[in-house]
Amino acid sequence: xxxxxxxxxxxxxxxxxxxxxxxxxxxxxxxxxxxxxxxxxxxxxxxxxxxxxxxxxxxxxxxxxxxxxxxxxxxxxxxxxxxxxxxxxxxxxxxxxxxxxxxxxxxxxxxxxxxxxxxxxxxxxxxxxxxxxxxxxxxxx
Amino acid sequence: xxxxxxxxxxxxxxxxxxxxxxxxxxxxxxxxxxxxxxxxxxxxxxxxxxxxxxxxxxxxxxxxxxxxxxxxxxxxxxxxxxxxxxxxxxxxxxxxxxxxxxxxxxxxxxxxxxxxxxxxxxxxxxxxxxxxxxxxxxxxxxxxxxxxxxxxxxxxxxxxxxxxxxxxxxxxxxxxxxxxxxxxxxxx
Numbered sequence: 001x002x003x004x005x006x007x008x009x010x011x012x013x014x015x016x017x018x019x020x021x022x023x024x025x026x027x028x029x030x031x032x033x034x035x036x037x038x039x040x041x042x043x044x045x046x047x048x049x050x051x052x053x054x055x056x057x058x059x060x061x062x063x064x065x066x067x068x069x070x071x072x073x074x075x076x077x078x079x080x081x082x083x084x085x086x087x088x089x090x091x092x093x094x095x096x097x098x099x100x101x102x103x104x105x106x107x108x109x110x111x112x113x114x115x116x117x118x119x120x121x122x123x124x125x126x127x128x129x130x131x132x133x134x135x136x137x138x139x140x141x
Numbered sequence: 142x143x144x145x146x147x148x149x150x151x152x153x154x155x156x157x158x159x160x161x162x163x164x165x166x167x168x169x170x171x172x173x174x175x176x177x178x179x180x181x182x183x184x185x186x187x188x189x190x191x192x193x194x195x196x197x198x199x200x201x202x203x204x205x206x207x208x209x210x211x212x213x214x215x216x217x218x219x220x221x222x223x224x225x226x227x228x229x230x231x232x233x234x235x236x237x238x239x240x241x242x243x244x245x246x247x248x249x250x251x252x253x254x255x256x257x258x259x260x261x262x263x264x265x266x267x268x269x270x271x272x273x274x275x276x277x278x279x280x281x282x283x284x285x286x287x288x289x290x291x292x293x294x295x296x297x298x299x300x301x302x303x304x305x306x307x308x309x310x311x312x313x314x315x316x317x318x319x320x321x322x323x324x325x326x327x328x329x
Contacts, residue, residue: 093316100300101309108301112312119316120323133225133324137232138239138313 008102011095012055013063015114018095019052020065025088028071032081037128041085044121048092051114082129089122090140097140115140191244197299198307201314202240204292208233209251211288215281222278225328226285227254229321236314243307282325289325293318 026045033041056062075084096115103111119139126134192199212230216223234251241249293315300311 097309097312097316100312105301108308112297112300112315115312116316116319119320123320123323127324127327133228133321133327135229135232135317135320135324137235137317138310139316139320141309141313 008099008104008107009060011099011102012059012107012111015092015095015099015111016052016055016059017063017066018092019048019055021069022048022088022092023052024069025071025084028075029081029085029088032075032078034078037078037082040121040124040128041081044085044089047117047121079129082125086122086125086129089118089125092118093122093140095140185247186245188241188244188246188249191241191246195244197303198240198244201295201299201311202237202244204295205233205237205240206249206251208288208292209237211285215276215285219275219278219281222281222328225324226281229285229324232317232321236317239310239314243310279329282328286322286325289318289321293322 023045026041026048030038030041030045071084072087073080073084075081093115096111096118099111100108100115122139123134123136188202192202195202209230212226212233216226216230231253234253237249237251241247296311296315296318300308300315303311
C-alpha cells in the first residue's frame with residue numbers, strides 16, 4: 001500500500017501539535033514532582049522542546065500552537081502528575097506511530113525513533129508511579 | 142490477499158445445508174451463486190506453514206517464540222521474578238499472535254501462562270543432585286536484555302522495510318521491545 005504525501009504531512013503536523021501539548025503539560029506536571037521524577041519530567045520537557053524546534057525548522061507550513069490547553073484529568077498530586085506524564089507520552093507514542101505508518105522510506109526511521117522515545121518515557125513514568133514493569137504490548141496502538 | 146470471497150463459517154454451512162433440505166429460502170438462493178465462486182476456499186494456514194513462506198515475518202515469529210521460551214526458563218530459574226517477567230512474556234505472546242495474523246495464519250497455540258518446570262523427580266536410590274543456586278535477578282535480566290536488544294533491532298529493521306498494515310504493528314513491536322530492555326535494566 002502506498003501512502004500519500006498528504007497523509008504523512010497530516011500525521012507529522014498532528015505529531016507537532018502533540019509536542020506543543022506535551023510542552024504545556026510538563027509545565028503543570030513538573031510542579032508536583034521532586035527528586036528523580038522531577039528530573040525525568042524536566043529532561044522530558046526539554047526533549048519535547050528540542051523536537052518542536054527541530055520540527056518547526058523542517059515541517060512545511062507547520063501548525064500553530066493552540067490558544068489554550070487543558071489537562072485530560074486534574075493534576076493535584078505526585079500520583080496524578082505521574083499518570084498525566086504517562087498519558088502525555090502515550091498520546092505522543094500514538095501520534096508518532098501514525099507518522100511511522102504514513103511515512104515513506106526516507107522519513108520512517110526518524111518517526112520510529114520518536115515513537116520509541118515516547119514509548120520509553122511512558123513506561124518510565126508508569127514505573128515511577130509504581131507499575132512494574134510498566135510496559136504495554138503495543139505502544140501507541 | 143487471495144481471500145476475496147467471504148469464507149462461510151462452519152456453522153453457517155451447516156445451517157445452509159439444513160435450509161437446503163427443507164427448501165432454499167430466497168435469501169439463501171440469492172447467496173448461492175456468490176458462494177459458487179468460492180466453492181473450494183483454501184483452508185486456513187498453520188503458523189508453521191506461513192513461517193516457512195514469509196521471509197520477513199517468519200523469522201520474527203520464530204524469534205518471538207524463542208523469547209517466550211527464554212522467559213519461561215527465566216521464571217523457572219527464579220520464580221521471585223514471575224510477576225514482572227510474566228508480563229513481558231505475555232506481551233511477547235501477544236506479538237506472536239499479531240505476527241501470525243500478519244502472515245494470514247490461524248492463531249498459534251501458545252500457553253497464556255508461563256510454563257514452569259515442576260520439582261524434578263529423582264529416581265529412588267539415586268543420590269540427590271546437589272541444589273544449584275538460582276541465577277540472580279541481575280544475571281537473568283542481563284541475559285534476557287541481550288536477547289531483547291537483538292529482537293528489537295530485527296523488529297525495527299523489518300518495520301523500515303515493511304508495507305501496508307505491517308508497518309504500524311512492527312513499529313509497536315519494536316517499541317515494546319525497547320521498553321522491555323529498559324524494564325529489565327530496572328530489575329537489575
